[in-house]
Amino acid sequence: MTAYEIVGVAPAAVGAVLAVITVWALWSLVRYVRADRMTRASIRQAVRVRFGWRRLAPMAGLSVHDRTPPAVVVAPDGKVPKSRVIIPKIKVTPDRYGVLVRAVCVPKVSLAEFQRAAPYLADAWRCTRVSVLPDTPGQLLVRGVRVDPLIAPTEHVPTGEAPEELTRWHLGVDEYAQPVSVDLSNVPGVTVAGLPGFGKTSLVNRFLCDTAPSPAIQYAFADGKVTSSHEGDYADLAQRAFAFVGDDLAEANALFKRLVELRRARSTSVGSALGVKNMWHVGPSAAWPLVVLVVDEAHTYFRDYKGSDAQTKKLAALSSENARLVEDLVKKGRSVGMLVIIATQKATGDAIPTFIRDVCPVGLSFAQKTAEAAVVALGEDIRNWPDANPTTLQDPAYVGVASMARQGRPGFTRIRTPYVADEDAARIAADTAHLVRDPDELLAELTGPHARHGGLLSKDDDTGAA
Numbered sequence: 001m002t003a004y005e006i007v008g009v010a011p012a013a014v015g016a017v018l019a020v021i022t023v024w025a026l027w028s029l030v031r032y033v034r035a036d037r038m039t040r041a042s043i044r045q046a047v048r049v050r051f052g053w054r055r056l057a058p059m060a061g062l063s064v065h066d067r068t069p070p071a072v073v074v075a076p077d078g079k080v081p082k083s084r085v086i087i088p089k090i091k092v093t094p095d096r097y098g099v100l101v102r103a104v105c106v107p108k109v110s111l112a113e114f115q116r117a118a119p120y121l122a123d124a125w126r127c128t129r130v131s132v133l134p135d136t137p138g139q140l141l142v143r144g145v146r147v148d149p150l151i152a153p154t155e156h157v158p159t160g161e162a163p164e165e166l167t168r169w170h171l172g173v174d175e176y177a178q179p180v181s182v183d184l185s186n187v188p189g190v191t192v193a194g195l196p197g198f199g200k201t202s203l204v205n206r207f208l209c210d211t212a213p214s215p216a217i218q219y220a221f222a223d224g225k226v227t228s229s230h231e232g233d234y235a236d237l238a239q240r241a242f243a244f245v246g247d248d249l250a251e252a253n254a255l256f257k258r259l260v261e262l263r264r265a266r267s268t269s270v271g272s273a274l275g276v277k278n279m280w281h282v283g284p285s286a287a288w289p290l291v292v293l294v295v296d297e298a299h300t301y302f303r304d305y306k307g308s309d310a311q312t313k314k315l316a317a318l319s320s321e322n323a324r325l326v327e328d329l330v331k332k333g334r335s336v337g338m339l340v341i342i343a344t345q346k347a348t349g350d351a352i353p354t355f356i357r358d359v360c361p362v363g364l365s366f367a368q369k370t371a372e373a374a375v376v377a378l379g380e381d382i383r384n385w386p387d388a389n390p391t392t393l394q395d396p397a398y399v400g401v402a403s404m405a406r407q408g409r410p411g412f413t414r415i416r417t418p419y420v421a422d423e424d425a426a427r428i429a430a431d432t433a434h435l436v437r438d439p440d441e442l443l444a445e446l447t448g449p450h451a452r453h454g455g456l457l458s459k460d461d462d463t464g465a466a
């Protein structure tokens, strides 16, 4: 191309570049105008982070000098070229809570250096917290939160659609506003503890509302706070359950026995019915659904009755048998698709007996009054993690915030769980009530009635095995 030709196409090229810039600017403006107040503040923050990075990075110790001169060792005028300052490249994305910065590591400026600089970055970016985690190889994920996600209440409106992944329990967001979820496949038990009114029911509601549209799940509720299914937190949800009991110990005992019998019958027939030893190898289905037992205000069913009169002795016997039955479900129900969620506001050892708590792989605790109560809820290890101790969550701003042991990593994480309105729970329960099936009947349809009795007669399967 001749110089003359270049001059000829230059206006068109400049025009194209200007058009692209204009479209980009318009798109950014529309995005800004349409965003909510918090996201707009984050967009402004992202602009500051991007434009301030070249100055900030060297000051925060996040740059390196490349002292090896480039290809030309000595310039024609005899001067040796200066060393270059190399700064990690960043890509900044704003969201409601702050900014997510992807940084490319450079030699000697990597995870440790960024983690050391995190407090300076937090000050410069005006963030309450900055965390640095490895992303893809050679890249880091720097999370800066302007607003503390733990004190910003959120809401969840269930869609009423069957979830793509039935066993993924979306719990909420952590202190860096990153989503936190647990996979409940192969999990036999979950414990949820916390002072009254701090969000236990809302947390369980979310799981129930998100999963209820699937025919591959069936529920039984034992609500120790009420006497009939028309009362309490599960009054609306009860229509989506195949069984419901209130605070009557004998009725609860009958339900737990029924479920242990189902567990045994499933254990006997899982191989012949599903062709696998562990139901999770094929996953739950409408014919072999995940059976979830929710035991709320568990203290009612497990408490340690003391006294020598006949009535107290009877209650003590029932309650200790209840604990053994639930223990059976938690210890042996996993591979046949049974899950127990145990919630309590009492923070004493007999609310969730330790022999049950210790076999539940997932445990959450909302606010607790004392360090002892936190240990009862989350185990001894919580003493080693004072920042995440649920005793620090007693402020009303932390209603809906729970502490949970990290899965696959040491330590605990604090999670802002969303509020789920009772009306939404009622709507979902009414819309999905037609999906209720008795898992006993489903098993009989799959295997015939004999499998069930074969399971019951098995002697070495005694519920007392602990």
Ligand SMILES: Nc1ncnc2c1ncn2[C@@H]1O[C@H](COP(=O)(O)OP(=O)(O)OP(=O)(O)O)[C@@H](O)[C@H]1O
Binding pocket: 153, 154, 194, 195, 196, 197, 198, 199, 200, 201, 202, 203, 233, 344, 345, 399, 400, 401, 417, 418, 419, 420
């Ligand atoms: N995640 C949340 N975010 C904001 N507010 C919440 C949240 N969860 C609950 N709340 C508020 O707290 C109130 C009590 O919540 P919830 O019934 O879930 O508590 P709870 O721990 O189950 O209490 P209890 O032990 O008495 O059953 C709710 O009515 C709601 O106003």
